[in-house]
Amino acid sequence: MFLFCVIFVLSGYFGETRYSEGSLLSNSNALEPGTLKDFQNRRHNRNLQFLYSQELLTGNKKVDLKVKSNKGISISPRIFTYKNDFLNEDVSFNENKLNIGGNKATDYTNLNSDEKKNKYLTKRLPHAIIIGVKKGGTRALLEFLRAHPNVRATGPEPHFFDKNYEKGLEWYRNLMPESDSSQLTIEKTPGYFITKDVPNRIYNMSSAVKLIIVVRDPVTRAISDFAQIASKSPKVHSSFEAMMFKDNITTVDTSRTLIKIGMYSKHLERWLDYFPLEQFHIVNGENLVTDPGTELIKIQEFLGLPIKITDKNFHFNQTRGFPCIRKKLNKRPHCLDETKGRKHPYINPESIQSLQAFFKPYNRKFSKMVGQDFGWS
Numbered sequence: 001m002f003l004f005c006v007i008f009v010l011s012g013y014f015g016e017t018r019y020s021e022g023s024l025l026s027n028s029n030a031l032e033p034g035t036l037k038d039f040q041n042r043r044h045n046r047n048l049q050f051l052y053s054q055e056l057l058t059g060n061k062k063v064d065l066k067v068k069s070n071k072g073i074s075i076s077p078r079i080f081t082y083k084n085d086f087l088n089e090d091v092s093f094n095e096n097k098l099n100i101g102g103n104k105a106t107d108y109t110n111l112n113s114d115e116k117k118n119k120y121l122t123k124r125l126p127h128a129i130i131i132g133v134k135k136g137g138t139r140a141l142l143e144f145l146r147a148h149p150n151v152r153a154t155g156p157e158p159h160f161f162d163k164n165y166e167k168g169l170e171w172y173r174n175l176m177p178e179s180d181s182s183q184l185t186i187e188k189t190p191g192y193f194i195t196k197d198v199p200n201r202i203y204n205m206s207s208a209v210k211l212i213i214v215v216r217d218p219v220t221r222a223i224s225d226f227a228q229i230a231s232k233s234p235k236v237h238s239s240f241e242a243m244m245f246k247d248n249i250t251t252v253d254t255s256r257t258l259i260k261i262g263m264y265s266k267h268l269e270r271w272l273d274y275f276p277l278e279q280f281h282i283v284n285g286e287n288l289v290t291d292p293g294t295e296l297i298k299i300q301e302f303l304g305l306p307i308k309i310t311d312k313n314f315h316f317n318q319t320r321g322f323p324c325i326r327k328k329l330n331k332r333p334h335c336l337d338e339t340k341g342r343k344h345p346y347i348n349p350e351s352i353q354s355l356q357a358f359f360k361p362y363n364r365k366f367s368k369m370v371g372q373d374f375g376w377s
Contacts, residue, residue, distance in 0.1 A: 123176045125169070126154075127184045128210040128303055129202065131271075132193025133261055135224040136214040137285040140322070140336060142188045144296055147327040148308050152179040154187040161202055162195040169205065184303060188212075194260060194267050203274040210303060211275060216285030217376045218262025218363065219355045223344050225258050230345070241351050252358040259358075265365035272369075282370045292323045 130138050145151045158164070160172040179185050192198045193213060202209060215221075226240050246253045253259060271280070281302040288295045293311025300307050314323045315333040324333035356377045363376050 121178050124185050126187045128186045130188030130212045132190045134190040135221050136216045137288045138188050138190050152177040152183045157189040161198045162191045199271045199274040211280045214283040214285050218359045222258045263362045265362050
């Protein structure tokens with residue numbers, strides 16, 4: 001009944017002009033922040049209360065939605081109230097202003113009667129993104145979060161903001177899992193953290209999105225990264241030292257991606273140009289292995305989730321040296337595949353010392369920026 005009322009009110013003001021397929025979210029029709037252009041198309045705007053629904057999670061900031069009509073019709077506000085199951089509270093809004101967090105309105109959720117019966121089951125843009133770092137523990141974290149009943153997570157890494165941005169937000173949203181209004185959508189692509197244009201692109205999607213970074217000792221991370229490259233590319237004959245240094249041991253080759261990734265403070269500075277520090281949660285990758293229950297409680301609190309995952313959900317696999325997750329306490333634990341816990345190659349101690357000396361100033365600055373002591377050498 002509520003859906004019918006919204007459609008009826010909107011149809012009374014707007015004509016029947018239709019968009020071409022997918023034009024609303026294409027780059028050629030990028031929306032002005034806070035503006036709904038050509039609002040008369042009910043196909044794209046059938047449920048105003050779900051407009052960029054993830055921002056309902058972030059508080060009570062007001063967003064001005066300046067409704068434009070190419071017929072120049074003046075629209076008087078009409079008040080609606082929507083029950084947000086995730087926050088367990090009513091959200092009041094009208095046609096011009098919504099009491100939701102953030103200041104972007106770019107997700108147009110289309111609901112039909114069947115979806116309504118299933119608590120508005122649909123694909124939504126992510127509420128949170130695990131943006132890095134590679135070989136820091138991002139895959140493990142995503143698998144652990146899947147065990148939470150209020151979390152829906154993507155499968156393969158979307159790589160939307162770093163490699164597929166030209167395909168548009170509608171393409172990106174279609175990669176998301178279906179969720180209802182009580183669930184939070186999460187994706188992870190570790191490459192985002194080190195890619196120059198990504199912070200601005202994510203900000204243009206939503207200034208309220210929550211960002212998670214999993215970090216570990218940059219030297220250990222580089223060794224793990226090298227081990228993965230070597231295992232996937234048998235033709236790689238370079239030694240670790242040849243990939244890390246310009247002259248065997250003394251001069252670190254900063255042009256190497258394996259080195260660049262570990263310069264955490266340098267990358268975070270770029271992100272802080274767009275997002276405040278409180279929108280980031282830094283996960284200690286070493287603690288994620290040794291004490292996953294504590295780390296998951298912190299993450300659930302950061303995301304505003306009820307605490308469902310604790311140390312009781314984890315079983316430590318002694319063979320692999322890595323924790324496995326129980327979605328339900330009476331079920332067998334789920335372990336990641338055999339690549340997790342891969343053995344690292346032997347590295348010359350002098351090489352390790354050179355890398356530790358190189359990363360030391362970056363580590364200090366990063367720890368100061370985020371207010372955490374990671375205990376790295």
